[in-house]
Amino acid sequence: MPLTRECPKPLLPLRGRPIITYAMDHLRQAGIERFIVNTHHCAEVYEQSFPGHAWRGVPIIFCHEPVLLDTGGGLKNIERLLDENEPLMVYNGDILTDIHLADLVDHHSRAGKEATLALRNHGHPRNVNLDAGGAICDFRHVLGNPGVQACLFTGVYIIEKSILKRLKPGVKQDIIPVFIEMIREEPGAVAGVVIDAGQWNDIGTPEIYDKLNNIYVI
Numbered sequence: 027m028p029l030t031r032e033c034p035k036p037l038l039p040l041r042g043r044p045i046i047t048y049a050m051d052h053l054r055q056a057g058i059e060r061f062i063v064n065t066h067h068c069a070e071v072y073e074q075s076f077p078g079h080a081w082r083g084v085p086i087i088f089c090h091e092p093v094l095l096d097t098g099g100g101l102k103n104i105e106r107l108l109d110e111n112e113p114l115m116v117y118n119g120d121i122l123t124d125i126h127l128a129d130l131v132d133h134h135s136r137a138g139k140e141a142t143l144a145l146r147n148h149g150h151p152r153n154v155n156l157d158a159g160g161a162i163c164d165f166r167h168v169l170g171n172p173g174v175q176a177c178l179f180t181g182v183y184i185i186e187k188s189i190l191k192r193l194k195p196g197v198k199q200d201i202i203p204v205f206i207e208m209i210r211e212e213p214g215a216v217a218g219v220v221i222d223a224g225q226w227n228d229i230g231t232p233e234i235y236d237k238l239n240n241i242y243v244i
Contacts, residue, residue, distance in 0.1 A: 036119035056127035098199035118181030123226040133219035134184040142217040145177035152176040161214040
């Protein structure tokens with residue numbers, strides 16, 4: 027606020043085009059074949075920004091949330107749109123990054139876990155802990171396991187559709203407690219990969235937004 031009073035944050039213009047289109051281009055380069063965008067505040071602005079429901083040839087499905095469902099509830103809300111064995115790459119709509127997504131895809135494939143998170147060694151907050159084997163052992167200090175390395179969660183991750191069975195439909199819920207419960211049940215159940223190369227920005231304040239409008243080049 028006040029920039030988002032009449033426009034969702036992902037659609038604010040950044041160097042002449044909506045913030046979300048940088049994420050879409052990033053995902054296109056990683057081989058993503060379609061986008062599903064959850065909408066809530068000023069949902070009609072998405073229709074105005076993407077009247078053809080596509081970005082550079084990649085189709086977009088808009089999934090409206092009349093009541094905001096948070097990161098977990100929003101994923102449950104799109105469950106019906108996913109094929110049974112179709113992994114989902116989740117990408118927060120208010121970040122700006124060019125990290126190497128191929129590293130995330132490769133690690134998820136090799137790890138064989140239901141979830142793989144892209145992490146960084148620097149930035150704030152670093153509240154995802156890794157154990158000596160590189161597996162995630164705690165989030166937000168809930169499990170009391172400091173591990174050997176504290177990382178930043180980038181807001182980019184891959185999950186299997188099976189995780190959505192842990193979520194309740196139509197309920198506002200955060201995805202992080204789901205990951206915590208998975209680790210509590212089975213240490214090492216959630217994979218992480220540290221990707222320090224490239225830029226990563228959380229567009230959390232008008233000041234950061236103004237700074238990125240002046241300096242960000244992609």
